[in-house]
Amino acid sequence: MTHWVRLLDWVLGIMAVGSIWYSIHNFKSVKKILVGRPLRTAELYSQHTKLFWFIALPILAADLYSSVAYGPEAGLSELAPFGEAAKWLLIPITIAAVLLLGILILSYIMGILAYPNGGGAYAIAKDNFKSKWIALVASSSLLIDYILTVAVSISAAMEALVSAYPILVPYKTVLAIVCVLLLVIFNLRGVAESARILAWPTICFMVCMLVIITVGFIDGFQHGFIKESTPRIGKIPEGLSLLILLKAFSSACSALTGIETISNSVPVFREPQQKNAIKAYIELGTITSVTIVGFSFHLYVNGISVNPNNTMLSQLTSIYFGSGIIYQLIIWFTFIVLILAANSTFNGFSQLGAIVAGDGFLPRALLNRGDRLGYSNGIIVLASFAALLIICFQAHTNSLIPLYAIGVFLSFSIAQIGLIRRWLKVKGPYWQLKFAVNIVGAIITTIVAIIFSVTKFSGGAWIVLIVLPIFILFSLAIHRHYEAIMLELELDLRTFPVTKEVISIVLVSGVHRIVNNTLTFAKSLNDEVIAVYIGYDDEAIHQMKEKWADWGTPCRLICLKSKYRSLIEPLSRLIKVIEEKHEDKLIHVLIPQFIPVKWWHNLLHNQSALLLRIWFLYHKDIAITTVPYHLKK
C-alpha cells in the first residue's frame, strides 16, 4: 500500500508545482474557470443566474456535509470511557443517525412542496400558529444554534488544522478567534462573493471523503477487513447504560445539522425549481449517508480512538496515506469546508435576525444594512457570541457539542407540526401522504429533541434550556416596547402644528467670533434672544458685563454666578424661572461649539457644549441647537 501512496504523492507534487506555474502565467483564465463571473448575493436570486441542481447542491451542502467531519467523533467520544469494547457501537449509532437523516429529508421535501418559495421554521410557524411565541421558539432556537454552528465549525476546523500541525495546539483558541474576526471582515466588507467558487471546496471535500472510503474498502479486500486493531463486535461493555448510548447517539446527530439549508433556498434552483430542489435533497442525503456510514465503518475497522489533539479523520487518513500531500489536501479541504459552513451561517443568522427584527421581536438595529451588503449588526452580534463560546470552551468541539443541535431539532419539530396543521387546513393532492410523513417526522424529531435535552442536560444543554426562554421573554418584551411606542406616537390627523412664541437662550463664554457666529444665527431666527454668561466669580462677571457693553449690547445679557463651577446647575435654575414666567412660550437653547481641525484637538478643549447638550436632552423638554464654528487652524 505505502508504495503506490508514495508514488501518488510524487505525481501530485509535480502536478501541483506545474499547475501553480501555469496559473501564475494564465491567471485570468484560471480565475475565470475556477471562480466564474463575480456574483453579488442579490444576483443569486435573479432569473439568469439560477443554478443547475448539481451546482446548487455543493453550495448548499457545505453546512450539512461538513458536519460529517466531527459527527462520528462526537458520538464516539461519549463512549470513550468504555474503551475498545464500546467502539463497535459507532456502527449502530451511525445507522440510526442515517435513518433519522432519511426521515428528516423526507419531511423537508414536504416543506418544499408546501412552501416552494422557501420557508424556514420561523416562516412556517408564523404562518400556521396564532400564538406569536411558537414562531419565536423556532426563530430563537435557530438563532442560538447558528451561533453554536459558527463556534463548533470553527473549532472543528482548528482541530483539523492542529491534527496536521501539532505545534499549533497551544494557539487553537487564538487562531479560532482570528478566524471569526476574518469572517466578520469578510462578511462586513461584503466581498462580492461568487456562488460558484463556494462549490469547489465542498466538491473537493466530498471527493476526498469518497476516496478515503474507497481506499479503505480496497485495503479491506486486499488485506481482509479484520485487522489486529479491529475491536471485537457485539459485546455491550459493562456499565454502559441506555442513557449514555442515547447521549452518544445525540452527539453523533450533530452531523445532521445544516439540513434545513436547501429548503430555505428553493428559489436558487433552475426551473422546475421544486423538482430540482427535491432531487438535490435526495442526492445530498445519499452522499451524506454513504459518507457517514463508510467513514464510521473504517473508523471501527481501524480501531481508531478519540484523541483531543488529532481528529479521527486525520488519524484514519494518515493510516491510509501517511502524512504526504494527499493527507495535507484532505486536512486543508476539511478545514476550508468547515470555515465555509461557518461563513454560510453568518448569512443565515443575519437574514433570520433581520426578518424577526422586522416583525418587531428583536432590536431594529438588526435591520440596518451596512454600506455594502449584509446586515452589519447581525454579523457582529453572531461573531461576538460565537467568539465568547469559543473562548469559554477553549475551541474544543466535543465540549461544545452538548449545547448543539437541540435548537435545530426544536425548530425541526415546530416546522413539522406547522406543516401538519397546514395539510389539515389546505389539503390538496395526496395530502394524506404528506400529512403522514410529517406526523412521523414530528414525532421522531420531538423524541430526538427530548432525548437531546435529557441526555445532554448536565453536559451543557441546560445553558441552552435557560438561555432560550430568557431570549424569548426578551423578544416579547421588545415587541411590547415597540407596540407601546407606536401607540404613543400615533397622531390624530386633526392635530396640526400650532406655532408659539420662542425664547432663544444663547450661551456665551466671552466676546469672540464664535459667540458672534451663534448670535447671528439666533437673531436671524428669532427676535427674543437672551445671552447667558456663567461666571465663577464676581470679577469675571464684571469683566464680561463691561465687554458686552463695549461691544454695543447685541442683545440682553444675563450673568449667572456658579459657586461650584458647574454650568448645568445655574442654567437649569434659570430655565425653570423662564418656564414658570412664560408658560405659553417654547424655550430654545443655542450652544456654540467650535470644531477643531483635527479631532484629537478636542482633547485640548473642555467638552462643556457636549455635556450640556446631553444633560438637557435627557432632563428638559427644550430644543437644543448646536451652532458649529469650524476653526481653520
Added chain:
Amino acid sequence: MTHWVRLLDWVLGIMAVGSIWYSIHNFKSVKKILVGRPLRTAELYSQHTKLFWFIALPILAADLYSSVAYGPEAGLSELAPFGEAAKWLLIPITIAAVLLLGILILSYIMGILAYPNGGGAYAIAKDNFKSKWIALVASSSLLIDYILTVAVSISAAMEALVSAYPILVPYKTVLAIVCVLLLVIFNLRGVAESARILAWPTICFMVCMLVIITVGFIDGFQHGFIKESTPRIGKIPEGLSLLILLKAFSSACSALTGIETISNSVPVFREPQQKNAIKAYIELGTITSVTIVGFSFHLYVNGISVNPNNTMLSQLTSIYFGSGIIYQLIIWFTFIVLILAANSTFNGFSQLGAIVAGDGFLPRALLNRGDRLGYSNGIIVLASFAALLIICFQAHTNSLIPLYAIGVFLSFSIAQIGLIRRWLKVKGPYWQLKFAVNIVGAIITTIVAIIFSVTKFSGGAWIVLIVLPIFILFSLAIHRHYEAIMLELELDLRTFPVTKEVISIVLVSGVHRIVNNTLTFAKSLNDEVIAVYIGYDDEAIHQMKEKWADWGTPCRLICLKSKYRSLIEPLSRLIKVIEEKHEDKLIHVLIPQFIPVKWWHNLLHNQSALLLRIWFLYHKDIAITTVPYHLKK
C-alpha cells in the same frame, strides 16, 4: 532579648484589646482625640487653622520621611552582586546622602526666604527666566516624578506588606492597582480630609524607626557591635567600579525625594511663618538624618541582604522583635506612611498640573474641578500613568528606582539657578551668603542630576530622558495651539451680528407625534420650513406623500430616495443644492429625537439622529437642532 520582646508583645496585645473595647464604647471622643474637627483642604490655609510647626512637620514630612523605608535598600541592591564584601559601603553612601540632604535643606531654606508664600520650582523658574521652556523643564520633570512617586511609594508599601504576609507575593501587582484605585476614589470623592489625622501615622512611623534604632544600639551595647553576621569593613570588592558606586549612591538618594514639600507649603505654618518653616526643615532634616544613618548602620551590623520578597526593614525588625505585635505594628505603619506619601502626591500633581494648564501649557481639562474638591482629571491622569508603571514593573520598587529622582534633582537644579539669578537681581540683606549657598546647592544638585542620568541611564533613566523632551515639546505645541485659537477667535468689536434669512429643514420619518412636535417648533421659529423624507423605495415615498396630503400638508415636503439605505448621502446632496441656490441664507437642520424612559431602551432604536448630528457637525457649517420628545412609556 527575646524574653522581654515576648513580654512586650503580650502587654501590647492586652492594651490593644482594651483600647479597641474602649474606642467602641467611646467612639465619638476617641475620634475627636485622634481626628480632631474635620477640615477641608481650603481651610488648611485659613487664618485660624494655621499649624504649629510640630504638627505641620509630620504632615508635610510623610513624603520625605517615608522614603527612608526604601532608600538604603535601593542603594544596597545595586551592590548586591558583590555580596558580603560590598555591604559596608552602605555606610559611606548613606553619609554622602545625608550630606546632600543637608545641602538641599539649606538651599530650600533660601527658597523660603525668597518666596515666603511658597514657590515651587515652576514658580521660581517662571519668575526668574525669560524663556518659557526652562519653567516647563521644571514642571514637566516634577510631574513625571510625581507619577513615579506614586508608583514607587505604592510598590514599596506592597513590599512591606508581602514581607509580613508572604502568601500575598503573587498578588502584589493586583493589590498595588487596587490601592491606586482606592486613592483615586478617595481623592475624587474629596473626603473632607483632616490635616491632623495625617500627622499620626507619620509620627508613629518615626517613633517606630527611632525605637528600632535605639533597640539596635541597646542590643549592640549588650552583645557587642560586631556579630557573626557583620561583614568585614574597608575592603573594596573586586570589579567594583566608580560607576557602580555612584549608581548605588544615586539609588540611595531616592530617600531624599519629597524634600520640596515644606517650601511649597509655608503659608500653612503659624506666624512667624518663615521662622517656623525653617525650624521644621531643620528638625525634619535632623530626624531624617539620624534615622537613615542609624538604620543603615544596623543593616550593616546585622549583615542584612537584599531579598525581593522581604524588605530589609522587615528583616531588621524581625531580628529584634520576632514576628509578634511590634513587628506587625512597624510593618503596618510603614505601609500606611507609604500610602500617605502616594496620597499627598495626588494633591501635588493635580495642583501643579492645574497651574501649568492655567498658563496654557497643558490641556485645559486639568483645570476642571470635580463636583467636590480636587482637580478630577489630574487625579485620573496621575493614577492611570502610575498604574501603568506599576503593571509594567510588576510593582517592584528596585526596578522603578532607576527612573526615579532624576526629575526631582533636575527641578532642584533649576530652582537653585533661578534663586541665584534672583539674588543677583533683587539682592537684599546677606544676599551674598544666600547667593553662595545656592551656588553650592546648584553645583551639587546639577552634578547629582548628571550622575543620576549617567549611572541609571541603561537601567531605565533613558525612559525619563526620552519622555521628558517629548513632554516639553507637547506642552509647547499645546501652548501654540491655544494661542493660535485665541488669535483666530479675536473679534473686531465693530463686527456686529447681522441677521439673515434662514431655511429650516426638518427631517421626518413619517407622520406621528414626534414629527408634529418638531414641526411645531420649526414653524414657531421660522416661516420657511421644508420637511425632508428619505425613503428606501418608491412605495415608501408614495405612501409618505399620501399621508402628508392626508395630514393637510403642514409645510412643503421633499422626498429623497436612498438606494444605499444611507441618510447622509441624499441629505448632504440636498443641502449642497440649497446652499448653491440660496447663498445669502443660513441653513438650519432640525432633527427629531425621541428619548426613551430608560437609557437602555436606546439599544432598541436606531441612533440615526445622533449619527446624523455628528456627521453634520464635522462636515457642514450649519446649525443643527435636536428637538427631544420624551416618551412616557
